[in-house]
Amino acid sequence: MAGKDHNERSKTSVTEQEALDFHSKGRPGKLEITPTKAMATQRDLSLAYSPGVAVPVKAIAANPAMAYEYTTRGNMVAVITNGTAILGLGNLGALAAKPVMEGKSVLFKRFADVDSIDLEVDTENVEEFINCVRYLGPSFGGINLEDIKAPECFIIESRLREIMDIPVFHDDQHGTAIIAAAGLLNALELTGRDLKSTKLVCNGAGAAAIACIELIKAMGFNPANVILCDTKGVIYQGRTEGMNQWKSAHAVKSDHRTLEEAMKGADVVLGLSQKGAFSADMIRSMAANPIIFAMANPDPEITPEEVAEIRDDAIMATGRSDYPNQVNNVLGFPYIFRGALDVRASQINDAMKIAAVRALASLAREDVPDDVAAAYQGNRPRFGPEYIIPVPFDPRLISAIPVAVARAAMETGVARKAIDDLDAYSRELSARRDPIAATTQRLYERVRQNPKRVVFAEGEEEQVMRAAISFVNQGLGTAILLGRDAPLKETAERAGIDLDRPGIEVVNARVSTRVEAYTEYLYSRLQRKGYLLRDCQRLVNTDRNHFAACMVALGDADAMVTGTTRNYSTALEDVRRCIDPQPGHRVIGVSLALTRGRTVLVADTAVHDMPTAEELADIAEEAAGLARRLGYEPRVALLAYSTFGHPTGERSERLREAVKILDKRRVDFEYDGEMGADVALNAHRMEQYPFCRLSGTANVLVMPAIHSASISTKMLQELGGSTVIGPMLVGLEKSVQIAQYGAKDTDIVNMAAIAAYNAGE
Numbered sequence: 001m002a003g004k005d006h007n008e009r010s011k012t013s014v015t016e017q018e019a020l021d022f023h024s025k026g027r028p029g030k031l032e033i034t035p036t037k038a039m040a041t042q043r044d045l046s047l048a049y050s051p052g053v054a055v056p057v058k059a060i061a062a063n064p065a066m067a068y069e070y071t072t073r074g075n076m077v078a079v080i081t082n083g084t085a086i087l088g089l090g091n092l093g094a095l096a097a098k099p100v101m102e103g104k105s106v107l108f109k110r111f112a113d114v115d116s117i118d119l120e121v122d123t124e125n126v127e128e129f130i131n132c133v134r135y136l137g138p139s140f141g142g143i144n145l146e147d148i149k150a151p152e153c154f155i156i157e158s159r160l161r162e163i164m165d166i167p168v169f170h171d172d173q174h175g176t177a178i179i180a181a182a183g184l185l186n187a188l189e190l191t192g193r194d195l196k197s198t199k200l201v202c203n204g205a206g207a208a209a210i211a212c213i214e215l216i217k218a219m220g221f222n223p224a225n226v227i228l229c230d231t232k233g234v235i236y237q238g239r240t241e242g243m244n245q246w247k248s249a250h251a252v253k254s255d256h257r258t259l260e261e262a263m264k265g266a267d268v269v270l271g272l273s274q275k276g277a278f279s280a281d282m283i284r285s286m287a288a289n290p291i292i293f294a295m296a297n298p299d300p301e302i303t304p305e306e307v308a309e310i311r312d313d314a315i316m317a318t319g320r321s322d323y324p325n326q327v328n329n330v331l332g333f334p335y336i337f338r339g340a341l342d343v344r345a346s347q348i349n350d351a352m353k354i355a356a357v358r359a360l361a362s363l364a365r366e367d368v369p370d371d372v373a374a375a376y377q378g379n380r381p382r383f384g385p386e387y388i389i390p391v392p393f394d395p396r397l398i399s400a401i402p403v404a405v406a407r408a409a410m411e412t413g414v415a416r417k418a419i420d421d422l423d424a425y426s427r428e429l430s431a432r433r434d435p436i437a438a439t440t441q442r443l444y445e446r447v448r449q450n451p452k453r454v455v456f457a458e459g460e461e462e463q464v465m466r467a468a469i470s471f472v473n474q475g476l477g478t479a480i481l482l483g484r485d486a487p488l489k490e491t492a493e494r495a496g497i498d499l500d501r502p503g504i505e506v507v508n509a510r511v512s513t514r515v516e517a518y519t520e521y522l523y524s525r526l527q528r529k530g531y532l533l534r535d536c537q538r539l540v541n542t543d544r545n546h547f548a549a550c551m552v553a554l555g556d557a558d559a560m561v562t563g564t565t566r567n568y569s570t571a572l573e574d575v576r577r578c579i580d581p582q583p584g585h586r587v588i589g590v591s592l593a594l595t596r597g598r599t600v601l602v603a604d605t606a607v608h609d610m611p612t613a614e615e616l617a618d619i620a621e622e623a624a625g626l627a628r629r630l631g632y633e634p635r636v637a638l639l640a641y642s643t644f645g646h647p648t649g650e651r652s653e654r655l656r657e658a659v660k661i662l663d664k665r666r667v668d669f670e671y672d673g674e675m676g677a678d679v680a681l682n683a684h685r686m687e688q689y690p691f692c693r694l695s696g697t698a699n700v701l702v703m704p705a706i707h708s709a710s711i712s713t714k715m716l717q718e719l720g721g722s723t724v725i726g727p728m729l730v731g732l733e734k735s736v737q738i739a740q741y742g743a744k745d746t747d748i749v750n751m752a753a754i755a756a757y758n759a760g761e
C-alpha cells in the first residue's frame with residue numbers, strides 16, 4: 001500500500017546550516033511583539049497609559065470578565081515548558097527548549113491567529129513549576145504546556161487544571177492523542193478493522209503515549225489488546241522496574257517481555273519514544289496491512305523508506321512534514337485553542353477533544369476542493385493509505401476544527417460566552433488565516449508536482465549556491481549552477497558547501513559543448529542589430545546571463561534566475577537579447593505584496609518607465625493573467641492620485657484612457673479606474689462610488705508609472721510590514737526571473753521557484 005510512492009516522492013529536507021541561518025537571520029528568533037494601537041501622539045499616550053489606562057483597570061477590578069474586552073487576554077496563550085522532554089531529544093533544559101516553544105507560538109499565530117508567547121521555566125521541581133504557572137493565570141486566555149516529561153507532566157497538568165479557571169492543555173498528551181486518534185480511526189476504516197479486536201502496541205509510556213492510549217481506549221479499544229512498552233520493554237502486570245502509577249494503570253496480563261515479542265502479529269504500532277526504536281524484523285513480524293505511526297520527532301522510530309524496503313502493505317505515518325500522513329499535534333493545538341478562546345472556555349474537556357478528533361477524521365474523508373488541492377504535495381489527495389489525515393496547510397482546518405470545539409464547549413457547559421451562529425463563525429474563521437503561507441505554499445507545491453531544471457546564472461556566488469541547494473532539497477527540481485570550475489570550487493570550499501550531490505549540475509560556459517549552438521542562435525538574432533559573430537561568441541563565452549538565457553531559449557534548461565550581481569535593467573537587457581516576448585504579450589514586472597490578511601499584485605514594477613494608455617492596458621492584462629495563474633480572481637484598479645475625475649488634472653488622463661481601451665478589448669476580468677489607492681483597497685471608501693465596477697476591493701494595482709510602483713512597494717515593505725516578492729517578470733516567451741541586486745539566498749530560491757512555476761507544465 002504505502003511503500004512504493006515514498007521512494008518516488010522527492011522528500012523536502014533542510015540542512016543544519018539552513019536551520020541555523022533561518023533562526024539567526026534578521027531579528028534573532030521567530031517572534032516579535034507589535035502594538036495594536038498607534039502610539040503616535042500625546043493623546044495616544046494619555047489613553048494607553050496614564051491617566052486613561054486607569055479606566056479599564058477599574059472596570060476589570062469591578063468585573064474580571066472585562067479583561068476579555070480591554071486586554072489581550074482573550075486571544076493570548078502561553079506556551080510553557082521546563083525543557084525536560086524536548087521533542088524526542090530528551091531533557092536538554094529550559095533554555096534549549098526555547099526554539100521549539102517560539103515555534104509553537106508562531107504556529108498558533110500563523111494557523112489560527114492566536115497570539116502566543118513562550119515561557120521557559122527553569123525548574124524540574126513540580127511544586128515550583130506549578131506555583132510559577134498558577135500565578136500567571138490573569139495574563140492569559142489559555143495555557144499550553146509543552147515538552148514536559150512524564151510522569152511529572154501528569155501531576156503538573158492535573159493540578160493546574162484544578163487551580164486555574166482557563167484551559168490548561170498539555171499538548172504532547174492531548175494534542176498528540178487527538179491527531180493520532182483521528183488518523184487511527186481512518187486507518188482502521190481503510191484496513192477494514194474494528195476497534196474491539198484490533199491489536200495495538202504503543203512504544204513509549206510517557207506523556208504522549210499514555211494520553212494516546214487513554215483516548216483510544218475511551219473511544220472503544222479493548223484494553224486487553226493494547227500493550228504498552230517503554231525502555232524496559234513490555235509493561236506487564238506485576239512488573240516493578242521503572243514503573244509509576246500511570247504506567248501501572250495500563251499494565252496487561254502478558255507473557256511478552258520485549259517490544260519485539262509484542263509486535264509479532266500486531267495490527268497497529270504507535271511510536272512515541274525515540275529515533276530508530278523499530279527494527280526491520282519488528283515491522284516484518286506485524287500482521288498484514290499493518291498501521292505504523294512512527295511519531296518521534298525530529299526523527300521517527302523507523303522511516304517510511306525503511307518500511308517500504310520491508311513491505312508494501314503498510315499504512316505509514318510520521319510526525320514530520322516531509323512525508324505523507326503527518327501525525328503531528330500542529331494539526332490540533334492552534335485550532336483547539338482558537339475554539340476554546342472564542343467561547344471563553346474554562347477548560348478543554350473530553351467532549352471538546354473528541355469533537356476535534358471527529359472533525360479531523362472526517363475532513364480527510366471529504367473531497368478536496370481545487371484551492372485546497374494546491375496545499376498538498378503530489379496530486380489531489382484522495383482518502384486512502386497515503387492520505388489518512390489533512391496536512392497542516394489545509395485551509396479548511398481553521399474553519400472546521402474550532403467550530404467543532406466551540407460547539408462541544410457550549411454543549412458541555414464550559415463556555416462562558418455563546419456563539420449563536422456557528423456558520424457565520426466558521427466563515428469569520430476562514431478570513432483569519434494568514435494568506436502569506438497559503439500563497440507561497442501553493443506556488444511551491446505546484447512546482448514540486450512538476451519539478452523543473454533551473455539554471456542559476458550567477459553560480460559562482462555563495463548565496464546563489466545556497467539557494468540552489470535549498471531549491472533541490474525542497475524538491476523543486478534540478479539546479480544548474482553556471483560558473484568557472486576554479487572560482488566555483490573555491491567559493492564552495494570556503495563556505496563549506498558541498499555541491500557534489502544529486503540534483504546539482506555545474507556548467508562551465510568556457511568548455512561547454514553548446515557554445516557553438518548558442519553562438520549561432522544569438523548571431524541569427526543579433527546580426528542585423530550591429531553584432532558580429534565574434535561579438536556573439538564573446539557574449540556566450542564570457543557573459544553568464546547570455547549563456548544561461550540561451551540555455552533556456554534552446555531548451556537545455558526550463559527556466560533561469562539571475563540578478564544578484566547586476567542591476568535589474570542590465571540583466572533584463574541581457575536576457576532580452578536572447579529571448580523574445582511571448583507573441584501578443586508585453587514584458588512587465590509584477591510585485592506580490594503580502595500584508596496581514598491580504599495579497600495584492602502591483603504592476604509594472606520593473607520595465608515601463610512612464611507607460612502610455614495602451615501600455616497600461618497591456619500591463620493590466622498581463623497582471624490579471626498572473627493573478628489567475630497564482631489562484632486569485634483578478635479585480636484590477638488603475639491607480640492615480642485622483643478618483644473618477646476628481647481632482648481634475650491631466651496626470652490621470654492616461655489611466656482613464658487605459659480603462660476605455662480595456663473596455664474596447666472586452667477583457668474577461670474586472671477592472672476600473674482611475675482611482676486612488678484608498679478607494680481601491682478600502683471597501684468603505686469604494687462604497688462612496690456605487691457605480692464602481694469592482695465587486696470588491698482590488699487585488700491587482702496598476703500603477704501610473706514605474707516610480708510610483710517602486711516607491712509604494714518599497715514603502716509597504718519598510719513601513720507597512722509587508723512581505724514583497726518580486727518584481728516577477730511576466731510576458732517573456734521563456735521563463736526567466738531576475739532577483740534584486742544583492743538578493744539573499746531565500747529571495748533567490750523564491751525567484752527560482754517562481755521561474756520554475758512559470759515554466760508551466
Ligand SMILES: NC(=O)C1=CN([C@@H]2O[C@H](COP(=O)(O)OP(=O)(O)OC[C@H]3O[C@@H](n4cnc5c(N)ncnc54)[C@H](OP(=O)(O)O)[C@@H]3O)[C@@H](O)[C@H]2O)C=CC1
Binds near residue numbers: 084
Ligand atoms: N508527532 C507528534 O505530534 C508528537 C510526537 N511526540 C514524540 O513522542 C516522543 C515522546 O515524547 P513525550 O511523551 O513528550 O516524552 P516523555 O519523556 O514523557 O516520554 C518518553 C517515553 O519514551 C520512552 N522511550 C524512550 N526511548 C525509548 C525506546 N528506545 N524504546 C521504548 N521506549 C522509549 C520512555 O521510556 P521510560 O519511561 O522507560 O523512560 C518514556 O516512557 C518524542 O519523540 C516526541 O517527539 C510527542 C508529542 C507529539
Ligand SMILES: CC(=O)C(=O)O
Binds near residue numbers: 087296
Ligand atoms: C510535536 C511535538 O510536540 C513533539 O514532538 O514533542
Ligand SMILES: [Mg+2]
Binds near residue numbers: 147171172
Ligand atoms: Mg512537544
